[in-house]
Every structure is written in structure tokens, then in C-alpha cells.
Amino acid sequence: MSAKVIDGKEFAANVRAKVAEHVARLKEENGITPGLAVVLVGEDPASEVYVRSKGKSTVEAGMNSYEHKLDADTSEADLLALIDKLNNDPAVHGILVQLPLPGHLNSDLVINSIDPAKDVDGFHISNVGLLGTGQKSMVPCTPLGCLMMLRDHHGSLSGLDAVVVGRSNIVGKPMAQLLLGDSCTVTIAHSRTKDLAEVCRRADILVAAVGRPEMIPGDWVKPGATVIDVGINRIERDGKKKLVGDVEYESCAAVAGAITPVPGGVGPMTIACLLANTLTACCRANG
Ligand code: GUN
Numbered sequence: 557m558s559a560k561v562i563d564g565k566e567f568a569a570n571v572r573a574k575v576a577e578h579v580a581r582l583k584e585e586n587g588i589t590p591g592l593a594v595v596l597v598g599e600d601p602a603s604e605v606y607v608r609s610k611g612k613s614t615v616e617a618g619m620n621s622y623e624h625k626l627d628a629d630t631s632e633a634d635l636l637a638l639i640d641k642l643n644n645d646p647a648v649h650g651i652l653v654q655l656p657l658p659g660h661l662n663s664d665l666v667i668n669s670i671d672p673a674k675d676v677d678g679f680h681i682s683n684v685g686l687l688g689t690g691q692k693s694m695v696p697c698t699p700l701g702c703l704m705m706l707r708d709h710h711g712s713l714s715g716l717d718a719v720v721v722g723r724s725n726i727v728g729k730p731m732a733q734l735l736l737g738d739s740c741t742v743t744i745a746h747s748r749t750k751d752l753a754e755v756c757r758r759a760d761i762l763v764a765a766v767g768r769p770e771m772i773p774g775d776w777v778k779p780g781a782t783v784i785d786v787g788i789n790r791i792e793r794d795g796k797k798k799l800v801g802d803v804e805y806e807s808c809a810a811v812a813g814a815i816t817p818v819p820g821g822v823g824p825m826t827i828a829c830l831l832a833n834t835l836t837a838c839c840r841a842n843g
Pocket of ligand 1: 652653654655656677697698726
């Protein structure tokens, strides 16, 4: 069997086009332009790439982008003061603080200082609780993108066995909540899981979000399963730099029914969902 390749780039382009259309209508009919503020503390090169890409996509969708780049030694008080200002700025509908933050800053405290209605990452404790209890919330972008691709591929997910490998607050846990919300039978596996291979082989839907390059080989995949690879790992092979996921693509694609590639799978959907969340936050703020 050779898997269908789920084209996240094309899917994301469609989502972005729909968002842009809605933004144009909002502007024309209501004179409102959604605004996203992105805060970057320090000079982590990967974070700088992400932040630049988020800003560019925001502007391309017709929204206002506000970038705040702060020195690595910014104090917690100064960062909280900026967030307070953004919380109270009616032109800002979404706020994203790029993670990881430098070690002297308390990430939980910072994230929980964002107005939950503007928390387009869905990381605020209120949004986490709302998602966990099936209420209207801001949903974290990466798992939301994965869910959209899964719904598109499967139609209904009801009754399917889903295994999420990885238990992070950003991906693993919210992904599991979303799959549960769509009536999957969900297992969260992680580095301490006993016989991880056997657990993965039970999955109709296998979501890999561990951050370890090519950790999951094809013989851990049930024939015909859908494999969603959230990993973005930079490695060097044969003297060349390369991006790989958390699954061994060739061997998994030979067994799976469908698979997301890296790059061009989950990655583009994350930014598309960030734009969609910013639009949602703007619409909710304006009734
Ligand atoms: N760092 C890595 N992924 C993310 C994300 O989705 N949101 C934020 N704020 N930081 C990140």
C-alpha cells in the first residue's frame, strides 16, 4: 500500500484564502480590521523565523500585524506591562507570546496574563479548561490544524482508535482533547509508555508529536492508518541539512493509508489556524 499524501500546504492555502475573504468583508461592511500582536523575547533563531513568517501571513490575509521584539534580558514586569497594554488595545484582537521564553521569565504567569479572549494560541488556563470541558474556547493552532485535516480525510472520526505520541501542553494534550471531542477512543503515549510500538500499532489515527527525529518506524503503523506528523526536526545527513518529522516517512508511507509530509504537512496549517483564530477573536470581540 502507498499512502495518500495529505497536502497541508494546499489545505492551508485554502484556509488562508477563506480567512482573507472574510477579513475583506469585515473591513468593507464594518470598517474593522483584525489585528494580531506577536511578542518575541530574545533572539532564538528558530523563533525569529516563525515570528517573521507569522507577521508576513497576517499581512497577506489583510490583517494588521504588530510585532514586539524585546531584549533577551527584558524583566517580567516590563513584559507583563506590554501584555497589559495589548490587552487594553481595541485594535489588537489576538496576542501571541512566542515560546520558549528565556529562563528568567515564568511562562505560565506570562501566558495567563493574556486576556483569554485574545489568547489566539489557546494556552491560557481558562481556554485549556474550556476545551477540556467541551465549551467554546480558543483552540491551540497546531492541534486544530491536525483536526481539520483529519476531518477532511475521514469525514467522521467517531469510534476510531487515536494514539497521540507526546504529552506537551502545546500539542499532545489539546490534540487528545479534540480527538475525544470528535468521539475517538484516545490514548496519550509518551517516553515512559510500556511497549510503545504495540500501542502505536493499535491506532487508526497516529499523531506523532514528540520532537524526536524519525522516531516512529513503519512497522509501528497499522496498515491503512492515518499518520499525522507534527515533528519539525532539523538534522544533518550526508553533509546536508534536512527537515524531518517524528516518523520515518518512507517506511510509514509504505504502510499507512494517509500521511502528512514534513515539510508541507502540519506546519503550514499551524499558521493558517493562527489567522483563523485571530479572525474568530475579532468577530467575538465585535459581537
Ligand atoms: N513555539 C512553538 N510553537 C509555538 C506556538 O504554537 N505558539 C507559541 N506562542 N510559541 C510556540
